[in-house]
Amino acid sequence: MHEADDQEIEGLPSTVHSYLQRLYRDPRYLLIERVERFGRERIAFIEGCTMLSATGEMQGQALLNREYEVHGRPDGDRPYGQESLLDFHLASRRDGPVSLSDEEQSALRDESWQYYVRRNFAFLLGDYIQAREDAEHNLGIWNLIEQSDAAEGAKWSYLRWWPWIERDRATAQALWDIEHGNAEHAATELYRAQRSIKQFEDRHADRYTQSEEDQQSMCSQMVEHLAALVDLLAGEADLPTSLEEQLDAALAADNDDEIELLRKEMIRRAMEEPE
Numbered sequence: 001m002h003e004a005d006d007q008e009i010e011g012l013p014s015t016v017h018s019y020l021q022r023l024y025r026d027p028r029y030l031l032i033e034r035v036e037r038f039g040r041e042r043i044a045f046i047e048g049c050t051m052l053s054a055t056g057e058m059q060g061q062a063l064l065n066r067e068y069e070v071h072g073r074p075d076g077d078r079p080y081g082q083e084s085l086l087d088f089h090l091a092s093r094r095d096g097p098v099s100l101s102d103e104e105q106s107a108l109r110d111e112s113w114q115y116y117v118r119r120n121f122a123f124l125l126g127d128y129i130q131a132r133e134d135a136e137h138n139l140g141i142w143n144l145i146e147q148s149d150a151a152e153g154a155k156w157s158y159l160r161w162w163p164w165i166e167r168d169r170a171t172a173q174a175l176w177d178i179e180h181g182n183a184e185h186a187a188t189e190l191y192r193a194q195r196s197i198k199q200f201e202d203r204h205a206d207r208y209t210q211s212e213e214d215q216q217s218m219c220s221q222m223v224e225h226l227a228a229l230v231d232l233l234a235g236e237a238d239l240p241t242s243l244e245e246q247l248d249a250a251l252a253a254d255n256d257d258e259i260e261l262l263r264k265e266m267i268r269r270a271m272e273e274p275e
Contacts, residue, residue, distance in 0.1 A: 012126075012175065013236035016229070023225060024123040031121050034070070041070040043121050068121070070130070074114040085111045086140050098148040105150060109158055112138045119168060128179070132172035138165045156207060160218070163197045167222040171229060178237050186233070187242040194226050195244075243269075 012020075032044040047066045051059045068074040073084045082088040085108055089098070100108070119134035142165065145158050170193030177186035201208070201219035208217045233239035243266050250258040 012178070013232070015236060016175075016232050019229065019232055020123055024120045026117065026120055029117055029120070031124050034125070035067070037067070042067040043070060043118065043125075045121065068114070068118050073111070074118045079107075084137065086137060086144065089144055090140070098144055100145065100148045100150055102154070105145065105148075105154060105158070108141050108145065112141050112158070119172075123168075123172070128172045128176040132169055132176065135165050135169035135172060139169060160204075160207070163200055163219045163222040166193055166197060166200075167226055169193075170226065174229070174233075178233060178239070183233075183237065183239050184242070187230075187239050188244060190226050190230050190233075190239075191242040191245045194223050195248075197222050197226075 028048050030046040030048075032046065035042050035044050044065070044067050047064045049062050049064055051062055053059050069076045072078075079085050080088045082091060085104075089100075089104075089108075115134040115137050119131045119138075122128070122131035122134060139162075142159060142162055145155055148155065170189045174186035174189045177183065177189065197219050201217060208219070230239060243262055247259065247262045247266070250262060
């Protein structure tokens with residue numbers, strides 16, 4: 001067995017590898033290794049748990065050996081015969097507002113936590129497709145809850161995490177792009193995510209509460225994390241400045257000639273992309 005810190009991620013500079021280890025290591029979970037049991041690939045890890053009494057008093061702590069499935073729902077369950085709870089709700093959905101009971105919302109949040117933990121493991125293992133898919137799963141839950149008829153306060157308890165999920169989705173896509181020689185697409189993904197998160201913060205500024213110490217908002221932290229990754233990739237993986245970022249800079253400077261050139265180039269590249 002070996003811990004994630006001893007695993008090297010091929011295709012990325014060591015500084016990026018170290019940054020990912022810091023960003024995606026959750027102290028509650030210790031990644032051990034990938035294993036295969038009964039013909040199925042799993043991720044073995046140790047979970048730190050707090051033991052409570054029947055009255056809610058802390059009795060101690062324990063380290064539990066756990067495994068997550070690599071494919072499908074992490075705990076291996078198939079709720080209502082579907083791949084996941086999200087799939088069940090999407091399959092049974094009808095026109096109109098989505099109706100979710102408190103129990104169903106809680107179950108969806110529990111499922112999203114499993115996918116959060118596994119996508120952290122995927123980043124540590126360098127499996128960016130898995131990390132992206134797990135982030136997209138939780139974005140699907142986000143969209144389902146956002147469209148539900150649940151009380152606004154209950155909805156916001158989940159919706160507030162969108163910037164975190166979007167950061168991970170964009171990071172996973174960008175790292176996969178870098179590994180496959182598409183640095184321009186990686187730059188676009190990272191820039192779009194930063195811009196979208198800033199816009200999300202502007203729309204919901206009144207809902208994010210600041211601590212007494214006036215710490216950074218979650219949105220600002222996610223933007224900083226993406227910006228730090230951009231700096232690392234620009235310095236060590238020749239990440240270019242995306243056309244969208246160049247266009248925004250030209251618009252801010254009222255540089256009409258540059259704006260026209262950039263727009264023509266964006267159209268040209270869009271036409272060359274395979275369908």
